[in-house]
Amino acid sequence: MSRRPPVGVLAMAGVAIGVLGLPLVGLLQRTPWSSLGATLGEAATLEALRVSAVVSLAAAAVSVMLGLPLAWVLARLPFRGRALVRAVVLLPMVLPPVVGGIALFFALGRRGLIGRALQNGFGVDTLIGTTAGAVIAAAFVAMPFFVITAEAGLRQLDPRLESAAATLGAGRWTVLRRITLPLLAPSLAAGATLSWARALGEFGATITFAGNHPGRTRTLPLAIAQANEAGQPEAAIAMSVLLIAVSLVVLVGLRHRWLAPRRRWPEPSQEIPSP
Amino acid sequence: MPPRTLGALAGALAWLAAGCGGAGETTVAVYAAASLSEAFEDLAARYEAANPDVEVRLNFAGSARLAAQIGAGARADVFASANGATMGRVAAEGRTAAPPALFARNRLALVVPAGNPGAVTGLRDLSDDSLVLAVCAPEVPCGALARAVLADAGVDADADTAETSVRAVLTKVMLGEADAGLVYATDVAAGGDKVAAVPLGPQTRFNDYPVAAVSDRAVAAHFMDFVLGPDGRRILSDHGFGTP
Amino acid sequence: MSIHAEIQATVGGFAIRAAFDAPAGTCTAVVGPNGAGKTTLIHALAGLVALERGKIVLAGQVVDDPARRRRVPPERRPIALHSQHNLLFPHLSVADNVAFGPRCSGLAARAARRRAEEWLEKVGLAEAAGLRPAQLSGGQAQRAGLARAAACQPEVLLLDESLAALDAETRTDVRHLLADLSATRVLITHDPVEARLLADQLLVMETGEIVQAGAPEEVAANPRTPWTAGLLGVNLLSGRAAGTEVALDCGLALTTATPMTGPVLVAFSPAAVTLSTAEPHTSARNTWEAEVGRVQPEGDRVKVFLGPPAPCRVWVTPQAVGELGLEAGSRCWASLKATELTVRQA
Known part of the structure; x- marks a missing residue:
């Protein structure tokens, strides 16, 4: 059925695996396995793991809740300047995260565009050292991943299916709930997973915008960077291995369901005979 | 591809490649703590003016990160650290070519x-x-x-x-x-x-910066002498550093 | 449930203008060449295409009236639409697809499921209830799509080439099913036989407009455009078949090339009949003597209406009219090859 790809393709694929995989091998080879348990058992590490879990999941949730309507608008609503809006949406993907963090200050900071409104309306004095700030920073860099995946899914969706549902008596919400969302589910799940993974690894925007506060904004990446700066590479490596392990478990666990978007319904194979 | 596009492409490649070639005959790689950035840029400019055949390559980062890079075998000639402990680790690994000397004080x-x-x-x-x-x-x-x-x-x-x-x-x-x-x-x-x-009033605690040659090249010792010499002291002082 | 439609709409730069009325419970067939605007017409009735001007009234309820800024969305119109693309929902089982409409109308899950099973049974897909649409053949998908629309029990059923993918036998079953429905039906078809069998009223559309409307036999007898003449002009006679012999209801017996039994329809083109003054001695299996009715020039040919025993239309050249002395009341012989006959189960 499947033909073997040309040797050149195999060779390049091998190089790609090397580029992506060798650093990981190098890290594992230098991992202080004997002291790993002790490092990971430290209260500070577990705290960073907890903060990472809370922040990345909340950021993924924010990305889905706000990103889905945005993806819908981008995919379905023709308007002037749509290309520009899409470019702006994707900008955080190319922006250095540190710049993203400073830009967030200019928007939400005390002297930012809506900082005063935040202070007067919600009593938010500063987002530095708050988990909310860390979630905002992580969502800022993670949401584009969800938006592009969801938009691509929406574009592949046959709009005639939604029209067909309407001609059968389904109102907007019924169409959304019973047709659009179920058909979109694989894309949404892939997008949510990607944005979660991006939020989990987020560093620059978080430390710039939300700062580094143990138990509130010090996620695993921040703790790793701090250990590295402090000349404690063993601790940094140990926590990196933890981060990799958590990510691998989740990504491999979800792979079958979502990340390799196989058809969720079988190909026509067992046709029943005509009566 | 039209000739004009080819020409533009060649020009772009030449521009991209320009930064990669070495200019001076001799280079000295100086790894300095981030807080020394402005002072060492001045130092390097003055040093290059006095020694036209030498190019100073600066690398600024946190002291611990620099120490890690040197420990991993980076080709550094001079290391200026923001604290004694970090320098101590580099010295303990046998990477220093000469004993470190304190050259600046920060408060x-x-x-x-x-x-x-x-x-x-x-x-x-x-x-x-x-x-x-x-x-x-x-x-x-x-x-x-x-x-x-x-x-x-x-x-x-x-x-x-x-x-x-x-x-x-x-x-x-x-x-x-x-x-x-x-x-x-x-x-x-x-x-x-x-x-x-x-204003914080009189202080009793300081951060003293040590510098050491981490290669046995002559230019490394020469640059260190410059940092510790009168020109070096004056530039550091201009940037607010005290003397240990 | 009647339909009153005055439609002016534009889709992708293509404009249609069409007005028609359909009494409650009748079937209106829309025929016409590809790109005539038939689907746009049906989509306008369904509410998928907005009117620019005009008005649509379904059973006294104004569902579209741009002048009064009134427009009822598809889901609140008393309609169901089946499209030639079927558009079954790929993530739902066949039964859930068919139960979708009843569920939307407020039926409880169990009752909706029961109705879905009834309709799947009617279209012969009872065993396919648990399958996914991707597992169905083209014909099965079409029947499932039809069942899904019909299960809504709409007052107006809109059918866009709903029988196209069916084999001859299933087609007959489904046609009978459609004929029995009480809903007011609007049906797009490319099949002139289907149109004439099912329709109480025929609309011929060309380039966005209705060029002819009327009872099917009337339109077939007096086609106003070459396309209508070519497609709808076929002669259609009913009878009973026993093997390759068909005893027509009008008394004549015809020999066909397709063996069949029971009630059938025999179709043949007006160009397939040859006329002569004396009894012909040809290889044609079917010959009969007939009285000439009307003789009617039609462009560069002449249409001759033959009377009993087999009323039909025949095309001849103007020269032949003179040579054979064809005029109303004269007699002539007709001959027709067995292979020119199309036989269908009625």
Whole structure:
């Protein structure tokens, strides 16, 4: 059925695996396995793991809740300047995260565009050292991943299916709930997973915008960077291995369901005979 | 492909490649702590002016990161660290070619945004929890110094953020997002008119910077002599560093 | 449930203008060449295409009236639409697809499921209830789509080439099913036989407009455009088949090339009949003597209406009219090859 790809393709694929995989091998080879348990058992590490879990999941949730309507608008609503809006949406993907963090200050900071409104309306004095700030920073860099995946899914969706549902008596919400969302589910799940993974690894925007506060904004990446700066590479490596392990478990666990978007319904194979 | 496109492409490649070629005959690779950035850029310019056949290649980062790079075999000639402990580790690994020498002294400074919105008048005010306070992480030299000074003054301050770089502390104060920050005295100038220093009075704790040759090349020793010599001292002093 | 439609709409730069009325419970067939605007017409009735001007009234309820800014969305119109693309929902089983409409109308899950099973049974897909649409053949998918629309029990059923993918036998079953429905039906078809068998009213559309409307036999007898003449002009006679012999209801017996039994329809083109003054001695299996009815020139040919025993239309050249002396009341012989006959189960 499947033909073997040309040797050149195999060779390049091998190089790609090397580029992506060798650093990981190098890290594992230098991992202080004997002291790993002790490092990971430290209260500070577990705290960073907890903060990472809370922040990345909340950021993924924010990305889905706000990103889905945005993806819908981008995919379905023709308007002037749509290309520009899409470019702006994707900008955080190319922006250095540190710049993203400073830009967030200019928007939400005390002297930012809506900082005063935040202070007067919600009593938010500063987002530095708050988990909310860390979630905002992580969502800022993670949401584009969800938006592009969801938009691509929406574009592949046959709009005639939604029209067909309407001609059968389904109102907007019924169409959304019973047709659009179920058909979109694989894309949404892939997008949510990607944005979660991006939020989990987020560093620059978080430390710039939300700062580094143990138990509130010090996620695993921040703790790793701090250990590295402090000349404690063993601790940094140990926590990196933890981060990799958590990510691998989740990504491999979800792979079958979502990340390799196989058809969720079988190909026509067992046709029943005509009566 | 039309000839004009080819020409543009060739031009672009030539431009991209321009930065890659070596210019001077001899180079000296200087690894210096981030807080030395402006001072060492001046030093390098002066050194190159005096020694036209030598090119100084500077590498700035946190002292610990630089030490890690040297430990991993980076081709450095001179290492200027922000604290003795880091230099001690490099020396213990046998990477230094000559004993380190102290060449600069830094002290702590309390900075506030222009206009001092938090009305901070001294270290004592930092115990106020409603104040947004930025300091360095305890693991990096400026953070260790800050905590020691606060302990000496008997101030129990809860930092809202522990930055891994002193310049990140300064940035948050400059933006007005932090009400106060503890940085090095030499960083105050970099804040321009966006920050103001709150006088701390006479101090007893300092951060002394050691420098050492980490290769046995003659140019490494020569550059070190320049840093420790009268020209070097004057430039460091111009940037706010004291003498150990 | 009647339909009153005055439609002016534009889709992708293509404009249609069409007005028609359909009494409650009748079937209106819309025929016409590809790109005539038939689907746009049906989509306008369904509410998938907005009117620019005009008005649509379904059973006294105004569902579209741009002048009064009134427009009822598809889901609140008393309609169901089946499209030639079927558009079954790929993530739902066949039964859930068919139960979708009843569920939307407020039926409880169990009752909706029961109705879905009834309709699947009617279209012969009872065993396919648990399958996914991707597992169905083209014909099965079409029947499932039809069942899904019919299960809504709409007052107006809109059918866009709903029988196209069916084989001859299933087609007959489904046609009978459609004929029995009480809903007012609007049906797009390319099959002139289907149109004439099912429709109470025929609309011929060309380039966005209705060029002819009327009872099917009337339109077939007096086609106003070449396309209508070519497609709808076929002669259609009913009878009973026993093997290759068909005893027509009008009394004549014809020999066909397709063996069949029971009630059938025999179709043949007006161009397939040859006329002569004396009894012909040809290889044609079917010959009969007939009285000439009307003789009617039609462009560069002449249409001759033959009377009993087999009323039909024949095309001849103007020269032949003179040579054979064809005029109303004269007699002539007709001959027709067995292979020119199309036989269908009625």
